[in-house]
Amino acid sequence: MFWEHFALWVAAFLTLGIYSFLYKDNPWYKLCESIFVGISAGYWFVTLFWDNIYGKFWVGVFPTGDAQPDYWLLVGAALGLLMLLRLIPKIGWVSRWSLAFIVGATAGFYLINYFSSNVMRQVQDTVMPLFGPGFNASAYVIIGNIVVAVGTFTGLVYFFFSKEHKGAFGASAKIGIFFLMVTFGASFGYTVMSRMSLLIGRIDFLLSDWLGLIR
Amino acid sequence: MRREIPLIITGIVGIVFVVQYFIPHWPFNRMNAWFSDWFSIVQACAIWLGALNLLKISLEKIARRKSDWGYAVVIIVSFLLIAIIGFLEGEAFRDPGTKFTWLYDFVYTPLSSTMFAILAFFVASASYRAFRARNFEATLLLLAAFFVMLGRVPVGDALTAFMPEGWRLTDLATWIMNFPQTAGQRAIMIGIALGIVSTSLRIILGIERSHLGGD
Amino acid sequence: MSTRVKEILVVVLVLLFSAVIYAGKVSGWMTGVSFSPAVSVLVIVALAASLIVILVMTIKGRLVGRRTVFLYVGFAVALPLFMSISQYIPTSPEVRSLYEGLESLPDGSKVLVSFDYDPPSAPELQPMAESFFRYAFDRKFKVIIMGLWPQGPLQANQAIERVMQDEKYASLGLQYGVDYCNLGFQTGNEFVIQRMGSDFRSMFPTDYSGTHYEDLPIVRNVKNFSNVDYVFNLSAGYPGTIEWVQVAVDRYGVKLGAGNTAVQAPQCYPYLRSGQLIGILGGMNGAAEFEKMTGHEAKGTKFMLSQSFSHMIVIAFIIIGNVAFFMGGRKSNLSA
Numbered sequence: 001m002f003w004e005h006f007a008l009w010v011a012a013f014l015t016l017g018i019y020s021f022l023y024k025d026n027p028w029y030k031l032c033e034s035i036f037v038g039i040s041a042g043y044w045f046v047t048l049f050w051d052n053i054y055g056k057f058w059v060g061v062f063p064t065g066d067a068q069p070d071y072w073l074l075v076g077a078a079l080g081l082l083m084l085l086r087l088i089p090k091i092g093w094v095s096r097w098s099l100a101f102i103v104g105a106t107a108g109f110y111l112i113n114y115f116s117s118n119v120m121r122q123v124q125d126t127v128m129p130l131f132g133p134g135f136n137a138s139a140y141v142i143i144g145n146i147v148v149a150v151g152t153f154t155g156l157v158y159f160f161f162s163k164e165h166k167g168a169f170g171a172s173a174k175i176g177i178f179f180l181m182v183t184f185g186a187s188f189g190y191t192v193m194s195r196m197s198l199l200i201g202r203i204d205f206l207l208s209d210w211l212g213l214i215r
Numbered sequence: 216m217r218r219e220i221p222l223i224i225t226g227i228v229g230i231v232f233v234v235q236y237f238i239p240h241w242p243f244n245r246m247n248a249w250f251s252d253w254f255s256i257v258q259a260c261a262i263w264l265g266a267l268n269l270l271k272i273s274l275e276k277i278a279r280r281k282s283d284w285g286y287a288v289v290i291i292v293s294f295l296l297i298a299i300i301g302f303l304e305g306e307a308f309r310d311p312g313t314k315f316t317w318l319y320d321f322v323y324t325p326l327s328s329t330m331f332a333i334l335a336f337f338v339a340s341a342s343y344r345a346f347r348a349r350n351f352e353a354t355l356l357l358l359a360a361f362f363v364m365l366g367r368v369p370v371g372d373a374l375t376a377f378m379p380e381g382w383r384l385t386d387l388a389t390w391i392m393n394f395p396q397t398a399g400q401r402a403i404m405i406g407i408a409l410g411i412v413s414t415s416l417r418i419i420l421g422i423e424r425s426h427l428g429g430d
Numbered sequence: 431m432s433t434r435v436k437e438i439l440v441v442v443l444v445l446l447f448s449a450v451i452y453a454g455k456v457s458g459w460m461t462g463v464s465f466s467p468a469v470s471v472l473v474i475v476a477l478a479a480s481l482i483v484i485l486v487m488t489i490k491g492r493l494v495g496r497r498t499v500f501l502y503v504g505f506a507v508a509l510p511l512f513m514s515i516s517q518y519i520p521t522s523p524e525v526r527s528l529y530e531g532l533e534s535l536p537d538g539s540k541v542l543v544s545f546d547y548d549p550p551s552a553p554e555l556q557p558m559a560e561s562f563f564r565y566a567f568d569r570k571f572k573v574i575i576m577g578l579w580p581q582g583p584l585q586a587n588q589a590i591e592r593v594m595q596d597e598k599y600a601s602l603g604l605q606y607g608v609d610y611c612n613l614g615f616q617t618g619n620e621f622v623i624q625r626m627g628s629d630f631r632s633m634f635p636t637d638y639s640g641t642h643y644e645d646l647p648i649v650r651n652v653k654n655f656s657n658v659d660y661v662f663n664l665s666a667g668y669p670g671t672i673e674w675v676q677v678a679v680d681r682y683g684v685k686l687g688a689g690n691t692a693v694q695a696p697q698c699y700p701y702l703r704s705g706q707l708i709g710i711l712g713g714m715n716g717a718a719e720f721e722k723m724t725g726h727e728a729k730g731t732k733f734m735l736s737q738s739f740s741h742m743i744v745i746a747f748i749i750i751g752n753v754a755f756f757m758g759g760r761k762s763n764l765s766a
Binding site for chain 2: 493494496499500502503504507517518519520522523524548549550551552553581583584587588591614616617618619621622624625628629632633636638639640681696697699700702703712713715734735737738739740741742743744745747748750751752755
């Protein structure tokens with residue numbers, strides 16, 4: 001029972017400590033911030049150890065039961081060790097091999113994924129039929145399709161900086177800006193929604209879970 | 216050699232990830248599996264490196280008695296506290312009722328949640344002081360934000376309850392999100408994707424080497 | 431008295447006051463506060479009237495301080511939590527399509543849920559997770575949980591625990607490893623999804639507490655994505671929905687529904703339009719809509735009044751700033 005009360009008070013003390021920053025930067029806030037940094041790093045450290053270093057690497061190389069050991073994981077572990085050598089300045093340069101591996105893998109993976117999912121699929125979906133045999137859509141959908149096609153095309157024109165934005169090209173870039181502004185506005189609206197939700201969560205904790213003020 | 220080997224690693228790994236997309240058979244499927252496994256382990260080590268680096272910097276701060284070194288002590292103590300508890304509790308460290316879970320629920324959660332929740336206040340303050348309809352583009356942005364903020368919460372529907380269904384603020388927000396917003400978002404998405412594709416290609420071919428740093 | 435001493439005194443007083451309320455809660459003489467609709471209206475009118483005062487001040491060229499704005503945001507979020515006003519929550523097409531996608535699955539389907547978020551996003555995503563679990567258990571879905579964020583599996587545990595507090599679900603006798611399991615977290619971001627496309631076990635040799643993959647009956651016949659019927663992703667950023675779309679949907683053809691934080695949701699709309707996503711739950715509003723559709727109204731719905739109020743306050747401040755900007759002759763001090 002004591003631990004339940006103690007836990008709530010610890011959580012409340014830390015929550016209020018962070019909120020004290022709204023008044024101004026102060027030692028209470030700095031204390032909470034430092035605890036957050038330490039706990040956060042420690043959390044990642046432990047979780048990565050059990051889920052990855054032990055759970056994936058160790059269990060993979062030294063499995064129990066009928067599973068076959070996967071010695072290829074040793075190469076991954078060697079690359080990982082090289083990465084950690086960065087902590088020793090004299091031989092830190094060898095960590096570039098691991099870094100090169102990460103960069104190469106990411107580049108190869110992204111090249112295909114982004115081109116396929118974020119370019120090809122999006123272009124396919126942008127140019128949609130408006131009329132024709134067998135095509136039966138409402139005015140809402142047809143207007144929407146036109147808006148999406150025009151907005152995407154002009155938005156891309158705006159991002160094309162190799163040609164001066166003048167004449168017809170400039171006009172379509174201008175229309176592109178309008179679409180981008182609507183996009184940023186909508187994103188702003190959603191950001192407000194998100195931030196307020198997070199605040200609601202914390203206020204609910206203080207008023208409901210901690211103080212029990214809300215019925 | 217300090218630059219050549221990383222370049223070769225980047226090139227080979229990148230090319231394998233591109234080729235395996237088109238030829239998902241032996242040996243590329245096998246290499247894909249190895250590289251994905253290795254990536255997982257190397258990334259875990261990279262995050263460990265970050266955590267260990269944090270400890271190193273904090274220790275240096277304490278040793279040199281830099282300003283606010285007391286907070287560096289708090290970082291180290293917090294880190295060690297959760298790390299030691301996590302290691303001692305073994306594989307089931309995240310089970311309900313463990314000390315690790317207690318730290319997660321009552322220290323990590325309130326700190327991290329409040330750290331982000333505090334942004335709600337600054338968003339509102341910035342909206343009041345800087346969000347101005349100075350020109351047509353800014354007005355568009357503001358209007359989009361206005362309609363999305365109102366239309367995405369029940370109050371928007373309540374305010375326009377007198378309107379026929381399909382013409383309320385909720386419907387307007389849905390239209391903005393699904394058409395002009397999607398168009399702008401798609402233009403940004405395609406633009407970013409093309410940038411990623413070209414950068415990835417430059418990295419794989421060894422033209423872009425900035426990630427390797429100096430000698 | 432120095433400023434520092436005064437500050438410490440204020441903190442001590444706040445904590446003492448809180449201690450008294452807490453003591454009231456523990457001893458039972460404080461049972462919580464609730465505003466009647468009439469009081470709620472009065473509170474709203476008072477807030478609106480004070481905003482008009484701020485408008486007048488701003489038009490005269492005197493911007494209120496940021497701490498005053500902070501105070502209003504605090505009121506807008508906290509006061510509605512005491513109010514007993516019910517709101518009608520309309521459902522958007524993107525939430526409806528996600529729900530219909532789930533409805534089209536046969537009872538007992540295998541569903542993979544990826545928890546790709548941490549506590550800061552919990553107010554938005556945790557209600558989605560809880561309603562999803564309630565819905566899934568109602569439909570006898572077999573739920574496989576995983577996380578691309580290290581905090582994900584713990585968030586999943588919290589959601590399960592919360593659902594199990596409900597007698598209806600506690601009495602179902604759901605068994606860990608048979609009806610649901612938590613595979614834990616694995617690092618590697620999109621590479622984890624890629625590897626799961628050929629072999630789940632290679633990325634999750636054990637579950638979150640060390641039980642071997644082959645000892646979990648629920649995943650005994652699950653080799654890769656072709657053995658799951660639906661993937662539900664709760665995402666707060668990277669890695670998250672975008673990566674699931676790029677790899678799981680576009681390479682392995684899984685059916686994907688997503689619950690996103692409101693910050694991330696707009697970025698996912700192009701995927702929704704192109705059919706790469708079945709549906710989106712965007713932010714707390716999406717959670718409330720999903721709760722309504724699944725018939726499990728909980729925190730998402732409860733918080734909608736605060737959400738509405740906080741939006742209104744931000745809009746009010748934007749309007750005040752702009753009215754003053756135009757009426758005050760676009761004075762430079764108003765644009766600071």
